[in-house]
Every structure is written in structure tokens, then in C-alpha cells.
Amino acid sequence: MSGGRLIPRDRDAHPVAHDLNYKTSVTRSPSMPLLSLESTPTEESGPRFGHSDLGPLDHDLIRNWTGGKENAVGERILVHGRVLDEQGRGLPGSLVEVWQANAGGRYRHKMDGYLAPLDPHFGGAGRCLTDESGQYAFMTIKPGAYPWPNRGNDWRPAHIHFSLFGASFGQRLITQMYFEGDPLIDRCPIAHTIKDRSQIDRLVAPLDMSRSRPLDHLAYRFDIVLRGRRQSYFENRPEGL
Template identity: 85%
Template sequence: MTKGRLIPRDRSAHPVAHDLDYKTSVARSPNLALISLESTPTEESGPRFGHNNFGPLDHDLIRNWSGGKAEAVGERILVHGRVLDEQGRGIPHALVEIWQANAGGRYRHKKDGYLAPLDPNFGGAGRCLTDDVGHYAFMTVKPGAYPWPNRGNDWRPAHIHLSLSGPCFGQRLITQMYFEGDPLIDRCPIVATIKDRSQSDRLIAPLDMAQSRPLDYLAYRFDIVLRGQRQSFFENRPEGL
């Protein structure tokens, strides 16, 4: 995430846009050749969004919705890791934002019609800046799986959405994190659009017992690699920055 010219997407690494097992991709996928446009100075140098004015609970999804007055319901977890370049060097001061469903598998969104109840003390969003060595951390509850109207009985595995932003808005990357051992990962048509298993495996966070706290929470480690052969898979820019 450095200033400078944006690198075009490597389309060969991207999931197929039209996948019959992922029903909404049929309607959303383009049917004409894509047009690549040159980036502008505004996209390459700014503007910068959301890197200032952090609140003390922005990284704590268990308490931030209530302002610390009450805690969200669910399995408490720590999600942490580092944002790295292709040489394993930490990327400092990158903006990391997350959003997720609650412990019952429901988002706080007006169009989410799942039967699971909303948690009055859970908003489902948080943000933080990486530190000087690229480390980030969030306290949250483990999101629940939820059904979606794709095929007869499709369920999304538990997952957390992540957005990373560098010095300018044109350097925003988006991905998802899944949890080690979830049997729904291999049954998810959205995950299956990533045909290279080595890339989809990079989206699975292993359990990190070394950072778990006894009688309090489990930890999952999710390192995000921006470039190179071991880069994380990004929905909107597979080749990183």
C-alpha cells in the first residue's frame, strides 16, 4: 500500500464472473468485454478516508455498539494478524475495517430478512490502524452461519469481511476471512468460484491458542499479504497493490 500508479488487475487469478452454482452471478456478471481505464492523479494520491478520529472502542465489536454499556451475545473471539508485503515486512498505519453478522448469523441491515434475532448490543462493524509493525486486532463474537436463496439449501459459512485502505481510496482491498474447521466452507458456492484451492485456503484463519485467553476467548490469526506468490485473495483486486 504505497503511493504511486495503480497496478491493473490480473484477470487470470480472478474467479469466473459467471458461475451457474452462484445464482446471482448469472444476473450480475458482464456480458460485454471489460474496458480498462487509466487511473487519475486523484486515485493515485488521494483522497484519504477514515484514518483519523478513532474512538477507544472502534476495534471492540463486543462493546462498541452500546458505547461500553453492555456486551454483545455470542462466543467471544480475538481476530488478529499482520498486514504484510511480499517480503514479510509489516505495513504500518493501514486502515483495517471489518463487518460481520452477529452470533445468530444476522446482519444489522434493513434488507437482512433472516429469522435469527438482532442483538441489541451488536452493530457488527469495527476498524483500527495497523501498528508500526503492521499488526491489527479486533475483539468480537464469532459470526453465525446463515442461509441464502441460491440453491435449495445453501448456507454461508461463518465469515468476517475485511477492507484495507492505504494512502488513497483507490488502494482499497476487500476480502473475507473464514474459520478453521468449518464444514460449510467446502459447500459454499461463493467460495467455490475461487478455482485455485491454494488461494481459497489463504482465506481460512487458523485457531491461535497461544493468543487465546483461558476462560475468556479463543483467538484466530489472519495475516494479510498484499503482493507476491503468497498474497491473500482479494475480491476486488486479486494481484494486490
Template identity: 60%
Template sequence: MHADSEFVARDPAAHPPALTPIYKTSVFRAPHRPLLSLQNSLSEVTGPAFGQHELGPLDNDLVRNYAQAGGAPVGERIIVHGRVLDGSARPVPGVLVEFWQANAGGRYRHRNDNYDAPIDPNFGGCGRCLTDAEGRYAFRTVKPGPYPYRNRVNDWRPAHIHFSVFGSGFAQRLITQMYFEGDPLIRHDSILQTVPDPAAQQRLVALLDLNASVPLHTLAYRWDIVLRGGRSTLFENRLQGN
């Protein structure tokens, strides 16, 4: 995640090919010509530098950061936590981690989402936090619901949370999705099934963590984000390598 880092070649046995007809959107998005390598500008590889003072006190609490006075979002309250690590399992501190998701009914607060599940007036569905000195991040939210999407006749997305991880510059933004242990829709998901390696698929699944839960109140899930190496997390927008 540093400006002078070298890329490791993408492993085709683990990463999905750009063109994967089972996920029909890839037919339109897959490049038809060889990719070009563009020179990054100095501002793209040296900034920005994120600090704790730039975050709001509720940025990592999706249960409260959009709730109206006296209100609370509908759904199962959960804690999601983990660490951002490099390929040698060393913590990566000061990383801006952003996250966004559907509400408990499977509806995004977005004008293009026309799923007929209701909008939750007390849930905005997005937040952010910085990793600490040990690479740890954590946030509170409600568990997102599944939703149908126009891929095949009856395709549904499993419950998932989107993540964005910034490095030392704007050109080092990585994007991925996290799923939940035990979700029966995972094995039917056309998007996740584009990943050919079952072990790589499992690295996108957060595990239930009762040790981090709040008794009688909130369950917890742990999901570590590994940036490099053989056990790295798969990122949607890292086309050039691992």
C-alpha cells in the same frame, strides 16, 4: 497500495471468473462488455490520510462498541488479528482496516436482512482500526453465525467476516471475506467454491491461534492480508488484476 503502483495480471487459475453460475448472483453482476479503464482524479489517488485521532476508543471492540449499559452481545468472544503485508512480506503501516459481520445467530443489523434469527440489541456488527508500524491489526468480536441465502435450495454461508482495506487513496479500497478454520460449511459454500485454486481458498481462512488467546476467556484467530504477489489475498472488487 501506492498511487503509482502497477497492477500484476490476474491469475485465472486462482481467481474466480466473473461469471460463475454456481453462484447465481454472478449471472446478473458479471459484465457483458469489456471493462473500461477510467482515469482517477487527483483526490482519488492522494487522499484521504487516516490518523489514529479519527478513531474512537472502542472502534476495534465489537463486544463493547454497541453494547447497552450493563449489557453484552450473545456469542463466543474471539480476537481476530494479523498483519497487512505487501508482496515481499513487508509490513504496510497506517492502513485503515474496516470489518463487518453478522451476529452470533447469523443476522446482520441491516434493514434488508430478513433472516428470522433475532437481532442482538448489544451488537452492532462493525468496526475499524489502523495497522501499526509493523502492519499489525487486531479487534475483538463475537464469532458470527452461519445463515441461509437464496442461491440453491439449501445453501448456507459459513461463518465469515467482511474486510475493507484502504490504501493511499479512495480508489485503493479492497474488499474481501475471512472464514474460520475447521468450519464444515466451507466446502459447501457456493461463493467460496467459485475460487478454482484450493490454495487460494485456504488463504481466505483464519487459523486458530491459541498463543494470542486470553486463557479462560477468549479464543483468537490469525489472518494475514497480503496485498500483492503470488500468495496475495483474493479481493472481491479487484477486477483488474492482483
């Protein structure tokens, strides 16, 4: 444990808990106020994971379901970016987990009954650790949009679910990455549980031709910011000085 208290969460930067347009949230959102307190060692510590926890293909969703024998169907993409904290520092060695639908918009989950078929070569989950500067990268296929039972005709924009650990349990975050140019983002009641438009925009990954590989794959960049730690110049030396 190093550093000070976690910076309090700006709840306005996050979705509202209760949103009539996302119907399931209505019965799954607390109605009483949250109890806001300064973080304690419980929130300031957290699980750490190492390379020995991961397999060699865990970061490659195109090939990991078949153990590298086959390639999944779909538009091949590299998804990469940096995990930072609110001070702009990269978070090294932190776990990033992703899951997604296949190119037809179907999840490999026993509860998904959408009529698009499963791809026998695609599982839809991956994970990796950030490097010393907080960078991560996955190879995957671009997921398809899919319909879901909510309002009369709601469709999810193409998205990849991200789970982030950072370095402490109080930084824990799950979010979704969307793709530049997708017209379904503006119609999506889940994206619009976030009421600050600029916060939605920050979930939309731009095409990044600098990391695309000719005749192989496109690339999208998605940076993620987790909560930071407050520093007191009067109590202890700031990290890195």
C-alpha cells in the same frame, strides 16, 4: 505518493465475475473484457485516515454497540493479523473495516429478515488502523452460519467481511475471512467463485492459541496481502535503502 507503478492484478488469484452457482453474479458481471492499463497517479494515491477519525471502541465489536456498557452474546474471539503488500512489507496506518452477522447468523441490517433474533448488544461493525508494522486486531464474537436464497439449500459458512485500503486507491479490496474447520466452506458457492483452491485456503483463518487469553477469548489469525508497488532499481532508490 512513493514507489513505482502498482503491480498488475493477477486476475486468476481472484473470483470469476460470472458464476452460475452464485446466481446474483450472473446479471451483475461485466461481459466485456476489462481495459487493462498501467496504474496512474489516480490509482497510486488514495485516502488516508487517522486515529482522530476513529472512536475508542471501534475495534471492539463485543462492546461498541452499547458504548461499552454491555457484552454481545457469542464465542469471544480476538481476530488479528497483518496487512502486507506483495513485497511482504507491512502497510502501516491503513484502514481495516469489518462487518459480520451476530452469533445466531443475523445481520443488523434492515434488509436481513432471517428468523434468528438480533442481539440487542451487538451491532456487527468495527474498524481500526494498522500499526507501524501493519498489524491489526479486533475483539468480536464468532458469527453464526446462516441460510441464504440461492440454490435449494445454501448456507454461508461463518465469516467476517473485511475492507482494506492500503495506501492507494488501486489497492482497494473487500474480502471475507472464514474459520478453520468449518465444513460449510467447501459447500459455499461464494467461496468457490475463487477457482484457485489455494486462494480459498488463504481466506481461512487458523485458530491461534498463542493469542488466546485463558478464561477470556480464543484467537484467530488472518493475514491479508494487498497489491504491491513495482520498484525500479534504475530509476530511483528502493524504499527502505
